[in-house]
Amino acid sequence: MAPAKPPSAGSVLIALLMRDVIVVRRELAFFLMRTAMQPLMFTVVFGYLLPRMGFMHREYTAALLPGVLAVSLALAAVQSVALPMVADFGFTHEIEDRLLAPVPSWMVALAKVISGAVQAVIAASFVLPLARLIMGPIPGLSAAHAGQVFLVTLFGATAFSVIGLYLGSVIEGTQIGLLFGIVVAPMIMFGCAYYPWRGLDAVPVMKYAVLLNPLTYIAEGLRAVLVPAQPHMPLPVVLAALVLMTVLFWRLGLRSFMRRAIG
Amino acid sequence: MRAAVSIAIETRALRKVYAAPKLKKRRSGGPPPPGSLPSGPPRPPGSPIVALDGLDLAVPTGQFFGLLGPNGAGKTTTIGILTTRVLPTGGQALIGGEDVVVRAVAVRRRIGVVPQRPNADRGLSVLENLIFHAAYFGFSRAVSRRRAEEILARMGLGDRGDARVEHLSGGQQQRLMIARALIHEPEILFLDEPTVGLDPQARLALWEILRALHTEGRTIVMTTHYMEEAEQLCDRVAIVDRGRLLACDAPAELRRKAPGGTLIELSLDGPAAPVTAAARAIGGVLEVEAHDSTLAVYHPGGGEAVAPLIGAVQAAGRQVTNIRLAPPSLETLFVSMTGRKLD
Numbered sequence: 001m002a003p004a005k006p007p008s009a010g011s012v013l014i015a016l017l018m019r020d021v022i023v024v025r026r027e028l029a030f031f032l033m034r035t036a037m038q039p040l041m042f043t044v045v046f047g048y049l050l051p052r053m054g055f056m057h058r059e060y061t062a063a064l065l066p067g068v069l070a071v072s073l074a075l076a077a078v079q080s081v082a083l084p085m086v087a088d089f090g091f092t093h094e095i096e097d098r099l100l101a102p103v104p105s106w107m108v109a110l111a112k113v114i115s116g117a118v119q120a121v122i123a124a125s126f127v128l129p130l131a132r133l134i135m136g137p138i139p140g141l142s143a144a145h146a147g148q149v150f151l152v153t154l155f156g157a158t159a160f161s162v163i164g165l166y167l168g169s170v171i172e173g174t175q176i177g178l179l180f181g182i183v184v185a186p187m188i189m190f191g192c193a194y195y196p197w198r199g200l201d202a203v204p205v206m207k208y209a210v211l212l213n214p215l216t217y218i219a220e221g222l223r224a225v226l227v228p229a230q231p232h233m234p235l236p237v238v239l240a241a242l243v244l245m246t247v248l249f250w251r252l253g254l255r256s257f258m259r260r261a262i263g
Numbered sequence: 264m265r266a267a268v269s270i271a272i273e274t275r276a277l278r279k280v281y282a283a284p285k286l287k288k289r290r291s292g293g294p295p296p297p298g299s300l301p302s303g304p305p306r307p308p309g310s311p312i313v314a315l316d317g318l319d320l321a322v323p324t325g326q327f328f329g330l331l332g333p334n335g336a337g338k339t340t341t342i343g344i345l346t347t348r349v350l351p352t353g354g355q356a357l358i359g360g361e362d363v364v365v366r367a368v369a370v371r372r373r374i375g376v377v378p379q380r381p382n383a384d385r386g387l388s389v390l391e392n393l394i395f396h397a398a399y400f401g402f403s404r405a406v407s408r409r410r411a412e413e414i415l416a417r418m419g420l421g422d423r424g425d426a427r428v429e430h431l432s433g434g435q436q437q438r439l440m441i442a443r444a445l446i447h448e449p450e451i452l453f454l455d456e457p458t459v460g461l462d463p464q465a466r467l468a469l470w471e472i473l474r475a476l477h478t479e480g481r482t483i484v485m486t487t488h489y490m491e492e493a494e495q496l497c498d499r500v501a502i503v504d505r506g507r508l509l510a511c512d513a514p515a516e517l518r519r520k521a522p523g524g525t526l527i528e529l530s531l532d533g534p535a536a537p538v539t540a541a542a543r544a545i546g547g548v549l550e551v552e553a554h555d556s557t558l559a560v561y562h563p564g565g566g567e568a569v570a571p572l573i574g575a576v577q578a579a580g581r582q583v584t585n586i587r588l589a590p591p592s593l594e595t596l597f598v599s600m601t602g603r604k605l606d
Binding site: 008015016 | 443
């Protein structure tokens with residue numbers, strides 16, 4: 001009855017990913033509501049209401065749109081990896097059937113990261129057209145670099161998915177509220193999502209502090225490829241920083257994941 | 264299946280020491296659950312916890328093997344190590360001759376695990392839980408589905424395939440866990456306290472399933488702190504306490520080793536030692552043991568010794584706060600070995 005030969009690691013990884021596809025598809029509406037609501041409401045206030053009232057320059061929407069996308073990516077990736085993981089390690093232990101799969105346990109973490117990154121890309125693809133619709137025509141918005149847009153989105157989604165792995169495996173179930181209050185909220189506000197990095201020339205301390213925030217690089221990277229006329233960081237710097245953060249948090253996240261997975 | 268004499272599971276001087284729990288910040292989750300930490304003599308705060316202290320076991324292929332002990336004996340840690348979920352601090356554990364640490368992936372293919380608390384994937388339906396578990400083990404989708412349906416029917420869950428996991432009763436969830444543990448046809452089945460929290464009817468139903476699985480020749484390792492369960496199901500029982508093996512034999516043999524007579528256990532309002540001599544002087548008393556404030560007396564007649572014992576206790580200036588009688592059994596053996604009750 002048993003398969004004649006051991007399953008290949010690749011086929012097990014696909015099975016692990018298929019499990020997430022089924023679960024995510026079932027909860028897609030709820031997932032989009034959870035991850036897109038915050039950025040979209042922000043878009044309504046700062047991208048529609050305030051410009052209409054005359055408090056904001058129309059051109060602000062050009063700086064805001066990439067930032068809103070960056071926030072959607074980050075929220076979706078962190079939530080879809082970290083939230084179930086905190087519950088799994090804290091009380092439900094549902095992940096144990098996957099930890100008993102005949103593959104090294106780091107592959108279970110890898111499957112979580114891949115599925116988190118894919119979910120983040122889905123969330124961003126959902127928010128982009130809606131945000132554009134709410135804001136109206138955006139000065140300088142260009143679809144000329146679609147390939148690069150996808151590249152930045154993918155790098156950013158992966159970086160935040162790996163950050164989700166780290167947060168999900170270090171945060172205790174009882175501290176889940178802190179995740180949003182102390183980690184996610186400041187990250188969103190101080191991640192150059194709602195203002196370009198160049199704008200911080202006026203506040204040098206903050207200009208260098210936000211370089212520690214991974215969101216800064218996604219927001220700036222998306223500005224570089226979506227609205228190239230806006231001030232932005234050079235694309236190679238953005239990609240290098242995202243790769244660096246992915247490697248760093250993968251190592252940290254995997255260490256804490258393995259510590260929780262194997263006692 | 265290999266020849267009947269081969270060894271399915273072996274542990275050599277297996278040792279597990281958990282780092283001292285942090286005093287300020289209590290970690291939750293991860294094995295072992297706080298309830299399974301060894302009780303026993305008070306530990307200075309901040310000292311490491313020895314869960315297994317040189318455990319040697321050998322389980323032949325095809326045996327129904329029981330690990331019996333109170334909470335904190337090291338049962339769950341033993342299962343955790345054997346199922347590749349906990350790393351040993353020292354010693355070695357082998358499944359079918361393969362080291363559980365070095366060859367964890369190969370070991371996982373040979374084992375099925377029923378956890379202490381049902382932990383089915385609640386994102387999936389009952390049937391999907393089984394189909395995906397089979398897929399993790401490399402079964403094709405068609406084969407997975409057919410096997411899942413067969414096993415669900417066998418576990419009496421044939422009509423619950425599309426149900427959500429949380430809509431199953433406790434007994435049904437536990438049977439789903441057994442179904443999941445069996446779907447990839449493992450050689451060895453591990454069950455960690457499978458009947459805790461089940462009503463008597465569900466427990467008996469589970470026993471029937473386990474007996475049938477054993478009859479098919481599967482090696483089964485089960486932890487329990489129910490004497491009756493161990494006696495009813497197991498070919499061989501290891502009695503463990505505080506991470507050490509106290510005895511390992513067939514239940515009938517273990518019963519024979521138990522002190523003769525009925526155990527009369529008196530809980531006193533103070534140390535029991537001063538009453539020992541007076542208790543021993545009562546006619547027919549076979550043996551007397553004092554453990555802290557508990558006096559354990561073995562007497563062939565059982566009840567008839569109760570009145571003189573109470574008299575002896577009162578003569579020594581103590582009061583009896585509780586009395587319990589237990590006929591000779593694994594339980595009386597356990598009490599005489601450890602000075603503690605099982606549950």
